[in-house]
Structure formats: C-alpha cells, structure tokens
Amino acid sequence: MAMSPKLEFRQSQSLVMTPQLMQAIKLLQLSNMELVAYVEAELERNPLLERITEGEGGDAGGDSNAEPERGEAPEPGGEPSASNDWTDNDAEPSRAAMETQLDTDLGNVFPDDAPAERGSVGAGSTGSSPSTGEWGGGERGEDYNPEAFLTAETTLADHLEAQLSVAVNDPMRRLIGVNIIGLVDEAGYFTGDVEQLAQQLGVTAAEVEDVLRLIQSFEPSGVCARNLAECLAIQLKERDRFDPAMQALVRNLELLARHDRNALKRVCAVDAEDLADMIGEIRRLDPKPGLAFGSGVVHPLVPDVYVRPGTDGTWLVELNSETLPRVLVNQTYHATVVKHARSPEEKSFLADCLQSASWLTRSLDQRARTILKVASEIVRQQDAFLLHGVRYLRPLNLRTVADAIGMHESTVSRVTSNKYISTPRGVVEMKFFFSSAISASGGGEAHSAEAVRHRIKSLIEAETADDVLSDDTLVQKLKEVGIDIARRTVAKYREGMNIPSSVQRRREKMSMRSEAI
Known part of the structure; x- marks a missing residue:
C-alpha cells in the first residue's frame, strides 16, 4: 500500500x-x-x-x-443576577466564550480536585509594635507612638528572654538559652532535641541540659518542660510536694486519665483518702503554662x-x-x-x-x-x-x-x-x-450524619453514673427514634467527638461521685 x-x-x-x-x-x-x-x-x-x-x-x-x-x-x-455576561469589547472573542461558561464548565478544568486548604494570611494583621523612628539628636521620628509601648502584648519568649538576661552573664550560655527559648511552643513546652541543638551550636549536650534546667526554673512555673509529666513535676518540686508517692502518680498519668483509682492506689502505695488529695493537687497545676502569655494576633x-x-x-x-x-x-x-x-x-x-x-x-x-x-x-x-x-x-x-x-x-x-x-x-x-445521609428505620426520610452525632452526644450527656450507655444501647435508642445505624458507626462518631468509651465514662462518673461524697 x-x-x-x-x-x-x-x-x-x-x-x-x-x-x-x-x-x-x-x-x-x-x-x-x-x-x-x-x-x-x-x-x-x-x-x-x-x-x-x-x-x-x-x-x-x-x-x-x-x-x-x-x-x-x-x-x-x-x-443574584441571572446574567453571566462577562464580555469585554476590548477582549478577544475566545475569552468571552470561556467567561460565559465559567459557572458550568469548571468541572472540565479541575473535575477531581479538592477545595484548597485555608492558609494563613499575613496581610491585614494589626501588629502592636511601634514603628521605627529617627532617634538621632534626641528627636523622635514622625511615626513614634508612645501608646504602642503600653499596648504591646508581652509574649512568652519576651518574658523568658528578660529573665535569661538577668540570670546569665556568660555569652555562650546566653546564646544556648536564646536558642532553647526559640524552640518553646505557645503552650510552654520545649519542642527541640538537646543532642541536635548541642551539635548545631558546637557545645556539649550537658551544657544544653544545664541551661535547659535553668530556664525550667523561670516563671511561669512548669515552662520549658519536654512533656506533661515533666511539666507537672517541675511545679510540684517548687511546691515541695514531689514525694515518692507523687512521683509514682506522675509516672502513671495514663492511669489517672482512665480514672483507674484501684491501680493508682497500688502503684502509689497510698489509701483512697491520700490518693484523692494527690489527685486534687495535680488538678490545681497548670498543664499549659505558656498560654498565659500572648502568642500573636x-x-x-x-x-x-x-x-x-x-x-x-x-x-x-x-x-x-x-x-x-x-x-x-x-x-x-x-x-x-x-x-x-x-x-x-x-x-x-x-x-x-x-x-x-x-x-x-x-x-x-x-x-x-x-x-x-x-x-x-x-x-x-x-x-x-x-x-x-x-x-x-x-x-x-x-x-x-x-x-x-x-x-x-x-x-x-x-x-x-x-x-x-x-x-x-x-x-x-x-x-x-x-453531610452524608443515615437511613431511617421503616423507610422514612433519611437523617443527616451531623444530626445523628448531635443525638448521640445528647444521650451521653444525659446519662448518670448508674446508667452509662454502651454503644449497643445507643444503637437501640437511636432505632427507637427511627435512625437505622450500625454499632461501628456509633463508635466512629463517638470517637470523632472525643467521647471516651462507656467503661471510661463510668469510672469517671463514679470517681466524681466519690469525690463529691
């Protein structure tokens, strides 16, 4: 051919x-x-x-x-106007055709893309720091605003650096302290790695640890801790309440979160009355000491x-x-x-x-x-x-x-x-x-998933210590009002709302009732 x-x-x-x-x-x-x-x-x-x-x-x-x-x-x-005329006499004809179809043909452009994540925007924020002015010859610039000094909010970093400048004279230790403070998050916790920071600054890990312990003695109490247990321990030491029983309690915070008092009495070697006093002491501490300071606009x-x-x-x-x-x-x-x-x-x-x-x-x-x-x-x-x-x-x-x-x-x-x-x-x-649809028992109108979550939360909030609802019981109660839902879906919605299981809720309610007595 x-x-x-x-x-x-x-x-x-x-x-x-x-x-x-x-x-x-x-x-x-x-x-x-x-x-x-x-x-x-x-x-x-x-x-x-x-x-x-x-x-x-x-x-x-x-x-x-x-x-x-x-x-x-x-x-x-x-x-809303019914007209979609975006044409422009000075524009090319091909653009006018696209403009007319903008509302209906976007799926042909990005049919499967997800909405963009909401990002942070720097513009529009109103900082409170004063503008830089001319200070030569004792004269202030036109932008000098004395009220800005009065209204400026003290951040946690500013507060710690002010204490560091008083407590440390050695330039190297001060440099280490400034870098440690730069790695403290808004809650007051140190988020860095001691070994990595020591290598970066060309010092030993022991020197970094020494400065870190110094900053942990600053106000607010508990600042610069590496985890919750260390944060609570710092505050208890300052109150002279970090005895062996309290140390055992701080090492077993997961048992405290589960309200497992029997296990706590065994590991702390105390009776119920002493344990109640210790738990009350823990609850009076601040788990996030850094939040007392401003962190931005x-x-x-x-x-x-x-x-x-x-x-x-x-x-x-x-x-x-x-x-x-x-x-x-x-x-x-x-x-x-x-x-x-x-x-x-x-x-x-x-x-x-x-x-x-x-x-x-x-x-x-x-x-x-x-x-x-x-x-x-x-x-x-x-x-x-x-x-x-x-x-x-x-x-x-x-x-x-x-x-x-x-x-x-x-x-x-x-x-x-x-x-x-x-x-x-x-x-x-x-x-x-x-929101997605949850089918109704008996063939009625479907229910919104958000409405079902609200019903689950309302049922749990109304329960008592003697009548804590399990997931199976919640399924039964929802079916009584016409909502056909599986047990695993109830568990998923409950966990999504950060609601603990029925066993944990029963322990918590019994603990609260015993404390009230």
Whole structure:
C-alpha cells in the first residue's frame, strides 16, 4: 500500500486556561481575609485600579463604565443576577466564550480536585509594635507612638528572654538559652532535641541540659518542660510536694486519665483518702503554662453571609458588604496617561493593566453573586435546621445544590470553602450544611450524619453514673427514634467527638461521685 503526504484541516473545541480564568477560579475559594489581601496587592500593582471608599458616589474615580461594569459587589440583600455576561469589547472573542461558561464548565478544568486548604494570611494583621523612628539628636521620628509601648502584648519568649538576661552573664550560655527559648511552643513546652541543638551550636549536650534546667526554673512555673509529666513535676518540686508517692502518680498519668483509682492506689502505695488529695493537687497545676502569655494576633470569625428571618416567614439572605472589597477601573486616569504613551512597551503595559483591572472588577462581582446564589439555595434546603436546630439538619451534598442553581458541583465546592454564614443558630461554616445521609428505620426520610452525632452526644450527656450507655444501647435508642445505624458507626462518631468509651465514662462518673461524697 503506497503512502503519500497530505494536508487536512480539523476543527475542535477545547477549554484553554488563561491567567484571567485561573484568577476567577482562585477568587471563588478565597476566604474574606485572603480576598482582601489579594485585592490590596492588586491595588498596589495596578495603577488603574482604585478603591471605592465609604460614601463615595457613582462617579468616583472618574470611571465611565456603567454600574455593573464598575465591578462593585451587589448590595446586601440583593438578588443574584441571572446574567453571566462577562464580555469585554476590548477582549478577544475566545475569552468571552470561556467567561460565559465559567459557572458550568469548571468541572472540565479541575473535575477531581479538592477545595484548597485555608492558609494563613499575613496581610491585614494589626501588629502592636511601634514603628521605627529617627532617634538621632534626641528627636523622635514622625511615626513614634508612645501608646504602642503600653499596648504591646508581652509574649512568652519576651518574658523568658528578660529573665535569661538577668540570670546569665556568660555569652555562650546566653546564646544556648536564646536558642532553647526559640524552640518553646505557645503552650510552654520545649519542642527541640538537646543532642541536635548541642551539635548545631558546637557545645556539649550537658551544657544544653544545664541551661535547659535553668530556664525550667523561670516563671511561669512548669515552662520549658519536654512533656506533661515533666511539666507537672517541675511545679510540684517548687511546691515541695514531689514525694515518692507523687512521683509514682506522675509516672502513671495514663492511669489517672482512665480514672483507674484501684491501680493508682497500688502503684502509689497510698489509701483512697491520700490518693484523692494527690489527685486534687495535680488538678490545681497548670498543664499549659505558656498560654498565659500572648502568642500573636487572633483574627475574629467574620461571616460572609447573614441569614435572618423576614417578616413574612421567609429567610432574608444578605452578603456581608464589609468583607467585599469594592474597586473600580479609573477610566479617566487611563484616558489621560494613554495619550502620553510613546513606546510600544508603555502602550502594552497600559493595555494589560486595563484588561486586568476590568477582569478583576467583574470577577469580584461574579464571586459575590455566586456566593449569594449558593447561600440562598443552602438556606432553602436547610430551612428546618434554621427553625428547630441541628436535629433537623437534612442530608445534603454538593450535587443537589449544584443541580438546583445550574452550576457545576466543583464550583459549589469552591464557593463553600472558607466561607461562613451567620444564622439564628450561630455562625457556621458553609461546609457544615453538607453531610452524608443515615437511613431511617421503616423507610422514612433519611437523617443527616451531623444530626445523628448531635443525638448521640445528647444521650451521653444525659446519662448518670448508674446508667452509662454502651454503644449497643445507643444503637437501640437511636432505632427507637427511627435512625437505622450500625454499632461501628456509633463508635466512629463517638470517637470523632472525643467521647471516651462507656467503661471510661463510668469510672469517671463514679470517681466524681466519690469525690463529691
């Protein structure tokens, strides 16, 4: 068979991931703090972007675009727009086609990927340390703020280093001490390795141990211990209560955790009354002495969506406008500077800035509308939970919500990641509303796994020392209210809530009752 070369034309369609499309996907799954940090970075990078300040009018920044084109987030309580028109007259036709399909075709891009883990964001934190100013000639700089010294929170490391500077004069021992303090976690425990630290500093392990024992004598009592037993032992030694019986008790903390008093009486060689006094002494100690000091800025939990009951019996779903960065494209400034652009590089830079700014405003607008649309459907599906509590939480999955609002389930997954809803039942993560189904006995409506966990916890909290419920008993009680569940599932849910077994709970309750007597 003879072979000869030939030319063929074939037409096919494919989804091309442009940087702009990747940006829009990324914005969907960012938390409110991460979004603020991202927009702040874009404001610094792009001269055509401008922040909309509080009370600024529609013509702020000289933007000539219409209101939707300004990229402003919809006002709280507004209905999600049915339009997905993200087209731009200056953009290429292929991009417009992708923009139109963004809500429905994300599964073709990343069909199996999981939502991104929520990461830490450095931007937005409000440090309390004073700014550096000019101190030459006895004059303070413009940024000098004396109140910052008064409001600065003392950390555990600062507290230990202050004591180290007084207790140690030798430079080498002080260097060892500073490195040890750097390996102390927020709870006050030394997390390093003595041998490794000695090798790193070029000293002997005995020298490191000596400085470590010195720091363990600092305040707060019990600091710089390597484990719980050592932490308790340090505090007991300072109280002159570390006798042989107490040493045996500290060496057998696992028996204390299991409330096995008979075994403790044998290993400590004491009677029940002495053992009760020793346990009381242990309970008055601080297992995490470092937590008494500040460890950094704690960011409050800010909801992305508010849900409150309306006057007509429905639920009002509103976006939290305070978490939505509001930016616009300054068309007036662009029109001014583009006239003075001479080189092709300058013109290309301004064109890229305009395109990037326009895309960001539209992405923010679409992100807000998508969050509102998903939140409204979740509220519709979980109406019983909002009215009556967690026992009435319905089983729900991403596909159910996605089909109801005409989006791909991967889009819903991204939208619900790192987002919180303020409800009459408290502030909860959007992912909380999605749980697997537990079948009902008798063929009734299935139960949410979260609702079943709540029932198990409620039954255990109501038990007494004479009537501790085993896992088999819990299965029977759940079947009586129409929940068909296996014993291993009950055990898994109980362990997931850090609830001990029935044997351990009985020991604990009997111990508490004997102490009360």
